[in-house]
Amino acid sequence: xxxxxxxxxxxxxxxxxxxxxxxxxxxxxxxxxxxxxxxxxxxxxxxxxxxxxxxxxxxxxxxxxxxxxxxxxxxxxxxxxxxxxxxxxxxxxxxxxxxxxxxxxxxxxxxxxxxxxxxxxxxxxxxxxxxxxxxxxxxxxxxxxxxxxxxxxxxxxxxxxxxxxxxxxxxxxxxxxxxxxxxxxxxxxxxxxxxxxxxxxxxxxxxxxxxxxxxxxxxxxxxxxxxxxxxxxxxxxxxxxxxxxxxxxxxxxxxxxxxxxxxxxxxxxxxxxxxxxxxxxxxxxxxxxxxxxxxxxxxxxxxxxxxxxxxxxxxxxxxxxxxxxxxxxxxxxxxxxxxxxxxxxxxxxx
Ligand code: GTP
Numbered sequence: 001x002x003x004x005x006x007x008x009x010x011x012x013x014x015x016x017x018x019x020x021x022x023x024x025x026x027x028x029x030x031x032x033x034x035x036x037x038x039x040x041x042x043x044x045x046x047x048x049x050x051x052x053x054x055x056x057x058x059x060x061x062x063x064x065x066x067x068x069x070x071x072x073x074x075x076x077x078x079x080x081x082x083x084x085x086x087x088x089x090x091x092x093x094x095x096x097x098x099x100x101x102x103x104x105x106x107x108x109x110x111x112x113x114x115x116x117x118x119x120x121x122x123x124x125x126x127x128x129x130x131x132x133x134x135x136x137x138x139x140x141x142x143x144x145x146x147x148x149x150x151x152x153x154x155x156x157x158x159x160x161x162x163x164x165x166x167x168x169x170x171x172x173x174x175x176x177x178x179x180x181x182x183x184x185x186x187x188x189x190x191x192x193x194x195x196x197x198x199x200x201x202x203x204x205x206x207x208x209x210x211x212x213x214x215x216x217x218x219x220x221x222x223x224x225x226x227x228x229x230x231x232x233x234x235x236x237x238x239x240x241x242x243x244x245x246x247x248x249x250x251x252x253x254x255x256x257x258x259x260x261x262x263x264x265x266x267x268x269x270x271x272x273x274x275x276x277x278x279x280x281x282x283x284x285x286x287x288x289x290x291x292x293x294x295x296x297x298x299x300x301x302x303x304x305x306x307x308x309x310x311x312x313x314x315x316x317x318x319x320x321x322x323x324x325x326x327x328x329x330x331x332x333x334x335x336x337x338x339x340x341x342x343x344x345x346x347x348x349x350x
Contacts (some may be wrong), residue, residue, distance in 0.1 A: 002096060002100065004089060005024070006112045008052055009105070016328075018055075018086035023219065025333065028228070029231055030271070034060065036108075041113070044117075047071070053309040054079035081188065083188055084194040085191040087183070089180070089188060090342075096180075098269045102173040106171075107170065107172065117174060123207040124205075126175065127176060130165070130171070133168075138157060139157060142156075153200070170218065172175050182198055214237070228271055229286070233269075254270075266284050269287075270284050270289075272289050272293075279298075280297045282295055284299075292308055299317070299318070300316075303321055304319075307325050307326040307328075311330065313330055316333060319338030322336050322340045322341075323341050323342070325344040328342055
């Protein structure tokens with residue numbers, strides 16, 4: 001079976017991280033998120049992946065190559081202009097020869113893909129959409145269906161209080177190739193806003209597959225931190241690499257080769273990447289440091305994300321909710337206000 005993974009978005013909400021790393025490649029406890037997705041596909045018996053890419057595709061090609069290290073045949077199709085979530089599928093139609101999965105490249109979930117295949121085989125429609133229940137459906141695409149799962153309506157981001165359901169589109173689909181006939185070629189098309197509603201209008205069947213799985217969209221900094229919290233606490237089952245430093249107590253993940261002064265306090269919910277160097281009397285809580293970050297003495301960092309090779313000078317404080325981009329230098333003694341975004345430009349990323 002084949003899967004198309006949508007990895008072409010610019011990830012604007014994760015800036016400045018996505019000025020240096022495309023969103024699907026942001027590290028989750030030290031491993032690019034997309035590698036975890038590819039492993040999950042492989043475990044489900046899928047042996048061929050098509051990456052529908054566009055933004056910073058080279059970072060993806062460099063990491064996965066021909067896919068043999070992942071026991072996966074990988075094809076890259078790179079869009080000159082963003083074609084949208086359905087346009088990107090139409091653009092890879094020539095590679096597809098049977099029912100196929102579509103995965104948003106930024107969804108972390110424990111969904112059982114094999115169980116979803118079985119559901120599709122029994123329901124026999126044009127496709128199946130994975131749904132999850134959320135507390136605030138107004139921020140999502142709501143999906144209405146009957147007791148058999150047959151979908152009757154899509155309601156994108158309904159105003160608060162008028163949501164028709166708490167079940168929302170979770171960004172994993174299993175589709176029949178005949179869906180390509182429903183997507184116009186050569187322009188930007190949204191699967192959520194155009195293609196799925198058009199399928200309902202044409203009276204073809206789409207089914208909902210609702211589960212209680214762990215699910216999070218990594219597209220915002222606060223979600224990225226929540227995902228790490230959930231992985232470290234075990235709420236999201238995910239294997240961590242075997243070579244990390246296990247000597248630290250609590251929900252802390254330090255990769256091998258990081259240097260941390262013994263007077264430094266880490267935790268809870270802290271990830272320190274490869275080759276980081278952290279000085280004396282530093283306090284870090286609820287934060288993710290990518291690789292080769294250098295932190296001077298007496299620094300305080302709370303609920304922040306710090307991209308690779310950034311340098312935080314001694315006595316600096318980094319307020320909660322801050323995101324610091326690749327290679328940024330924070331001068332000693334600087335106080336960074338909460339929720340700051342520091343570093344990078346869109347021009348630098350191209
Ligand atoms: P934001 O700019 O922060 O909204 O992020 P995004 O650009 O990634 O958009 P969004 O989160 O809505 O995208 C959902 C998934 O679809 C992500 O995995 C994107 O990489 C992917 N995606 C979005 N637009 C396109 C596109 O035009 N082409 C391709 N190939 N993928 C896309």
